Amino acid sequence: MIDAKPDRKSRKFREIDQFDLNEKSQYYLLPFRFHRITDEKEIIVNEVGDYLTLSNGTFERIVKRQLDKEKDAELYGDLIANFFISEEPIPPLIDVLATRYRTKKLFLNYFTGLHIFVISLRCEHTCHYCQVSRVTQNRDLYDMSIANIDKGIEIMFKSPNPHVTMEFQGGEALLAFDNIKYAVEKAERIADEVGKGLTKVICTNLALINEEILEYCKEHEILISTSLDGPKYVHDKNRHKPHASSYELAIKGIELSRKILGHDRVSALMTTTKLSLAYPVEIIDEYFNLGFQGIFLRNISPYGFALRTDKSKYETEKFLTFYKKALDRILEYNFSGHYFTEDLAKIFLTKILTPFNVGFVDLQSPAGLINGVVVFNYDGGVYATDESRMLAEQKDYTFKLGTLDDSYNDLFFGKKAQEIAQLWANEALTGCSECAFQQYCGADPVHNHATQGDMYGFRPNSDFCQKNMEIIRYLIVLMESDNRIKKIFESWAKTATH
């Protein structure tokens, strides 16, 4: 409680040293984490993702209380202002910091948003790294039944999230376009009734796209997400289609889709394969020349058929080299005035540079599985992630939450979900708990299980850890060494949040 204190008689000006609330220079540490990013520089990151880069040895001086408030005035001010140290055991702005922490974890407020419907497992492509698809005419066995579509929609609208996304995947989703239409129209009716937002996405290789389908997509505001791995000689090798060029079909499909739906209603996803690794510049150029505003440099997932195909195995190290070369190319475009992003970097940069976060399934903590995404498989199985259903194709049902016949509570809060929840927060994982990049990274129990045989994972030889640590480190080093890059990165981060 404060009292009226009409005690200040004088309005005489006082010097700055009289406004020091802590003349003894004794300070308390606040939670933050440390990492060496180059031979000369170290980084400290606070509990809400703000970082400072420091010259070697500074972290030790901070911890050992060797800072001098006078001599290190600028650093001392930075550390206080950015919540690394405090002059009180409980910092005066702890409630502000708590609000910022809540903002970083805001994705938890909404719960599951993305609902993937594997509408058909059938496909007319025979991609060598494909994890799940079947070339077959057997609709009964490999298409999602109307009954299961109904149940999936019912469960989707039980999500507390005020805005849900319904994404149709395959196989090749367009092989079951009639069922998509049924699902879209039913979901639209319910969304209207219950007053929820609804986004609809069809993932397709575009081989089967035509004006009629696109007119329907236009009428129902359906987004198109396709695959494009790079130039023809990369794409067609990756994505084999008997008696046709997958690339030609994709390009034609993108053009037609843009014409009918609008330029920004069509996105493309790129998967890096062993072959792609030789063409970082060419892949970027392909995306740039096609008028995309960015590219997501995804490494191939270690699931399903991919694990068994030698052809698609490559080391993380090689991917990182590829990634850096591609990022260099992207930065060249930006230097010459174009806006073109790398979307993995954009996710990290949003976490690093902004007070906000982005929900991205394997780069959040708690992980995005169940919290952010759920998969309804063609056969009625319900899985924690897209990768989880791919494991199931190899008879690994570790991440099967149940079936569409189960109750919402059993699926989302049941035994399996609780088991996964034990280790879906990197704050509580060995190796991650004191990692400086914890706030920028995430937990991925499915990946750990698929690559290392247990959900908990072992960080020292985890490719997930190796890849994310190096990309985050590299992004920070880049922008700390070149102000032009920092400005570009800031512009990417901004658009990710608005």
Next chain:
Amino acid sequence: MPFQNEIKDNEIIVFADTSLFSKDSIFKCLYWYGDKFHTNVSFADSNTFRVSVKPISTNRLSQQEQENLLLKLERDLVDFNLRDIVTKETQNVRDLLIAKAFSNGEFDELPPGDVSDPVGFNVNQLKND
């Protein structure tokens, strides 16, 4: 100091004063060596940890590799000990912070200082209506 860090039979051995290094920090440090090395912690005497790492691979390390590894282990132990200090010193405030983050402001602190002017103003007089 009676114990000298050393490289012996392809094994890197580092000694750490128990009054300066926490046991937790030593294990957190060695965790990161676990993919390529056999690791071991024991007491050299009642005041000294003996920390050792030895390659799992049967290939012998070169002299240079061994020296680099010794240096890396020494540095890592210091780094992890500092991290451990931060973790432990800040545990309470971190718990408080997270509890506050997932509350609705009902545990807010009172602001520091007062807001009165020389004529006398009391913000709390506004409270009662």
Next chain:
Amino acid sequence: MLLRTKGKPINIETHLVGKVTRNPDQLDENSFLLIDSSISELPSKNYMGVLSRQDEYEVKNGEYVVFKIPTLDHLTDGDIVSVGNDGNINTLYRVNSFHNTLLATERCNSNCLMCSQPPRDKNDIPIHYQIHKKLIPLIPKDCFELGISGGEPTLMGDLFFDLLSQIKTELPATEIHVLTNGRSFAWNQMAEKLGELDYRRLMLGIPLYADYYQVHDYIVQAENAFYQTILGLHNLARYNQRLEVRIVLHKQSIPRLTRLAKYIYKNLPFVEHVTFMGLEYIGYTPHNIQKLWIDPYDYHDELGEAVEFLAGQGMHVSIYNTPLCVLPERLWKFARKSISDWKNDYLPECSRCSKLNDCGGLFTWNLKKHSEHIRPFTA
């Protein structure tokens, strides 16, 4: 610009507030008749009183009068004045201005080094409040924007909320801009009370001078002010109040300016507007000029980085009180003609400038202390 004048009062016992007019047909019970020279006959209807330049005045019906006023030229029909028992006539509202401000109090709990209107330690709150209570109903309903400043308006306590509530009722279409140091809102009940008003046309302009408490507290000459202001901003955001952060540019605020911009984006991303303001050479500033002066030309880099960073992150940013010729051209798009008409001026050489119409110019009082780099553009 003349805002007060004085004459000899007759019959006036308390503060009167009324509109002025020179047209007897416009008179009503809330207006004064202005008499520049003699008139033949006073209107017979009911009106508030007479303000006259005449040297002699003969009271007929016990009306309120101030006479022997040196000039009434500054008053336009529709302006609102207060008339005191001492014969003081203060202009409270000018109908032809976009910059009308209610002075809530001259009391303040801060004592900023560069305060343009130094505080006074006397309790003037009741008298100002009484005058405003009479003034607000007289303000035209189409008034676009009304400012409330001080001193520190929140020192009014409950009366602060009463005042806002009255304005909200009487002037529902008017934008209200309150200048406050925000410190009182560190106490949640203050922010909560403001939230209860549910006043969407209200914007609070709150100063912040550094990201580090000691620098801010020194500039505002008040311990804990930084922490209180930040907590206040957060409490106000909790109740969805519209907020503007105001940064005065001078030697004490420039060194951490780019850090302050980052701090605002990270910790106060909810603010609607961030303004960077040139120093006013008035109030305390001349006394503290050694501690404050830095030529605006010499802080281009810091200002540019701060402004472009915040704008780049999607925040709405303005530069106030700074002539175009001392700003790098890339910052022109952020410069606003911010100086109220009655205190706005230009240097003699500015008359030759081709950008004069786009330029906000200077405060009248800054003609004495201005950048060394003011140059007319000749196109």
